[in-house]
Amino acid sequence: MLENATRADISDALDEYRDRLEENDNLLIYYAGHGWLDKETSRGCWLPVGARADRRSNWYSNASLTDALQALHAKHVMVVADSCYSGTLTRSLTVPPTRNPDYIARMAEKRTRVVLSSGGLELVADS
Secondary structure (H helix, E strand, O other), X not given: OOXXXXXXXXXXXXXXXXXXXXXXXXXXXXXXXEEEEEOOOOEEEEEOOOOEOOEHHHOEEHHHHHHXXXXXXXXXXXXXXXXXXXXXXXXXXXXXXXXOHHHHHHHHHOOEEEEEEOOOOXXXXXX
């Protein structure tokens, strides 16, 4: 558990999971904190301790998080993000209307990365 984490703390923790987690492991990441939207790139980010909205040096971008999650060896990873603009962590997916047994077997073999966000591309109420 990280309390009052900095950008470096978050990066280091995810790197440690990258080293430690194996194919049959699961990971739940819960982030409750400030989020920000870089309007020029339309990308969201977390604002950990020490981050300023007007300087990117301490932001933890959703692109960095996505890259870190992709590098994890864990079978299933779920991110619960309670922050503004956390909806930028998701992407759309088309699921075929008919799911035959072969499709279900193929999907069961894949690694999953799931995001539950408190909002979409907007501010989230603090109270």
